Amino acid sequence: MDKIARIDMGAKGGPKVTIEPVGDYAGLGGRATTSLMVSKEVNPNCHPLGAENKLVIAPGMLSGTTGSMTGRLSVGCKSPLTGTIKESNAGGQAAQVLARVGYAAVVLEGKPEGDDLYKIIINGEGIKVEVDNSLKLMDNYPVIEKLRKQYGDKVAYMSIGSAGERLMLGASIACTDPELRPTRHCGRGGVGAVMGSKRVKAIIIDDAGFKHRTPKDPEKYRDANRKFVEGLRKHPVTGEGLPAYGTNVLTNVLNEAGGYPTHNFKSGVFKGGANISGEAQAELEIKRGGLATHGCHRGCVIQCSGIFNDKDGNYVTKQPEYETVWSHGGHCGIDDLDTIARLDYMDDNFGLDTIEMGVTIGVAMDAGLAEFGDCEAAIKLMEEVGKGTPLGRVLGCGAEITGKVFGVEKVPVVKSQAIPAYDPRPIQGIGVTYATSTMGADHTAGYAIATNILKVGGDVDPLKTEGQVELSRNLQIATASIDATGMCLFIAFAIMDQPETFQAMLDMLNAFYGTDLDADGVVALGQKILSAEREFNKAAGFTKAHDRLPRFFYTDPIAPHNQTFSVTDEELDEVFNW
């Protein structure tokens, strides 16, 4: 990762590739690279789909090494959905492969004239940008199927579906998993529309001839990694719950806690919850010859992914994540796993954020476009998105636009991004994260559920306001750092509870880079990333008035706890005071 590739898609005479030394970004990765570069180089007032925006693709600090859990890829830009800076990350193979080929970042710049569509081929010989109009308006599964015939199975693919080409604000960027399926998505914030605006359909990354990246101290790295893996295997969340049931293990947990928003945030409990729980899902997957335990990238030891087959044993989609099951399920009053799996497949295929789309369909149901619980209607709405009809384009632009177009008052978004699967009224800590995150509503930005509900890293009562600001602050700082390492955020469960696992992670970083990073250094890195993001957002016009939840969370109590969100504005304004 000693170089950065810049691809000027708007260069006269066609796209132009420039390779430069990694420079200031040496030793950084993931969200550190994307957010520092975007905040330094992108005009905060630019149009997100214009030539001035840049799409920065960066593997994590430890991606491409033999270290476990290091396969996260970060994508950064100004978000067309939120108007804020955006970092969206995904698993799959792309980060490992890109890192091994040696790129700390690939930066898509400018915007071509005309409507040619391009693909980018990255390998040991360099970077080629080629017109390939045969891919126009194809969706992710067929795109990958077509590209595999040309580029084979030993490469990683990134692609956008029709949604990204159509510049839908909910569009994602797909990364292929080890089985070459386009199932791991940089989902949030419309990053797929930014890739689409630059007319890049696919990126093919081939690390043939490259080996794993070499640590400064290989032995120490190996030892640290072994301890790190032991720690992950030991912790009940990463060693038991996630491998057995995937992220969807949370459905029953959140439903029991009364923090599972249903029917567009009207109740905190879903009667059909058990039907779509991780337990039910895993049982069904195994029964149908799918997989309940699977890694989304090589080197994963948690294995929270899976394969969902239909009743005849045919592949439908990867195991839908908890937030997907929630958004398309409980949020829409749907308790049928087959419907949810079908919608998950459509999201992946069209190239859309599953959270944004599920929440949007729930908002559309609230607008009267369909009945809550109507599986067929939900699928039909999604089909509109794939066809790119006017209705489909509205839905593909997410919950806020859909709410405006259809006059819905209750639209669960912060900074225009859909609120995920945890109600902030009975779980006040996650509300602090939604409100204040630099990314718009984003549970991963500071996953207070860990401490509020799962009692990982301490115990902060979810129903009370005390301690939530500090909790969210600490989590947001830690998360920004983890998002830089390239490690999957799920390591947080183990490193929050087990000091020796946290130390093992530090040892991996230090062994690899020859540094002496300690806990304070992790905090400093996280703060540096968040500060750069906050500065960008401020220049783009965001103020503390935007660090708030939608009004209805303050005015409408939700059953069963009958609480409103009651962290005060003044408290929220303290999140970034460190």
Place this chain on the structure above:
Amino acid sequence: MDKIARIDMGAKGGPKVTIEPVGDYAGLGGRATTSLMVSKEVNPNCHPLGAENKLVIAPGMLSGTTGSMTGRLSVGCKSPLTGTIKESNAGGQAAQVLARVGYAAVVLEGKPEGDDLYKIIINGEGIKVEVDNSLKLMDNYPVIEKLRKQYGDKVAYMSIGSAGERLMLGASIACTDPELRPTRHCGRGGVGAVMGSKRVKAIIIDDAGFKHRTPKDPEKYRDANRKFVEGLRKHPVTGEGLPAYGTNVLTNVLNEAGGYPTHNFKSGVFKGGANISGEAQAELEIKRGGLATHGCHRGCVIQCSGIFNDKDGNYVTKQPEYETVWSHGGHCGIDDLDTIARLDYMDDNFGLDTIEMGVTIGVAMDAGLAEFGDCEAAIKLMEEVGKGTPLGRVLGCGAEITGKVFGVEKVPVVKSQAIPAYDPRPIQGIGVTYATSTMGADHTAGYAIATNILKVGGDVDPLKTEGQVELSRNLQIATASIDATGMCLFIAFAIMDQPETFQAMLDMLNAFYGTDLDADGVVALGQKILSAEREFNKAAGFTKAHDRLPRFFYTDPIAPHNQTFSVTDEELDEVFNW
């Protein structure tokens, strides 16, 4: 105007009317009343279509008197289009009638449950709120036709069309003109959607039994009014240009100045301009038995309105205003007056802001939904709005939403409101107003065209940046005051050029209220209004980053002057430093 009516549409058991003394709002009117009340009483973070928003309807300080030009009605709320505070005003009869019945303001509060539709009847006996579901989804012309059968022709009507009921963000509130046509609209900012959210379809105002409001010094008032009228008749704009050709007298002027944006702001000159000019329009109107000179309310001496008939002499619509002719015409590459008149009628009938809709159709054309210049296609797009199809709802929500849904980069809006008929690159002064107005892009908020182009009130070179901030500042202050008086903004031409006409206006105010308002007092009132509006917007999350034009005005020069907008951010930030 000694009382205020509050109508709680959300009261348990049905809408509840409360009459209270005018109190703090005594001696105020129009925008002073609406903006001070909204900024005091409405939560800046409320949902604009929720129960917390209020719709304040206020006649001007001199409305309902024998004074000329005093028929403007202000409507204020938090805007669902812009998210800012909003004052939208219109001519027609409502202001005069409401003032005579004695209401300084009628305030619609709360929001009913269920989907009953209401009408409000205001007369000497008080205020009644009645369910009338027979009006559901009717458009303005048929609504008024129906209500006239019940309430007659000696009343003033306010109403919303299907667009307001459907909560479209471009929805207006119609006021009937002296001939009982729903042609005078509080157009901007989606105020019709706020009325729709409160489920109020129509307001019937009957001043039977009431006389003109009596000045403290009737003789002085009469004298001042006479001098005021003389001044208006003497000035070339208000005495000649506007009466002869209406506001559309500007088409040729702006086209010649290279400041007439066409084809979604791609050129500052429209080849077909002469075909849709005020001169051509007046000739056609007269030829077809319409009217080129007409007053939109009784007591108007400028008479810039008119009647547009079809080739068979049948009424089509009122004389389309300059900004309407531009938005549906030049902006869309359309140079056919019959098409423009038809679109103007559809706007009025569905209840939509003509500026927002015309700009939106141009943006839709840029997205490829129709060809520029295609008259039939433009009409078909508007028909979608009337039908409330998904596409129609998108368009009815205005240019910004349409741009997002269809992936258009070049969307001419400020604070989500469409930029009107004057390009800010060759006319830098109006760009300062667009950028900084508390209302979003709004030419009337500080009509720099007067001084930049018409050389009224001085001469500031439109192509240079010098003097534009001061010009816009002074105009915004003066406009806020004029919008409080209930006087038509077009008096500004005469009072800016003729000190004795300005004095006559002051004398009218002072004779009526027994005050001693001078020029400084007018400035102080304007500043007070703007400050209240700015405070509201700040609390709603608006910062100086929002006081900017869209990026393309800074990056894309426009022919024929090949200029970009070049007033600096620092200069823009000085507009409200007084």
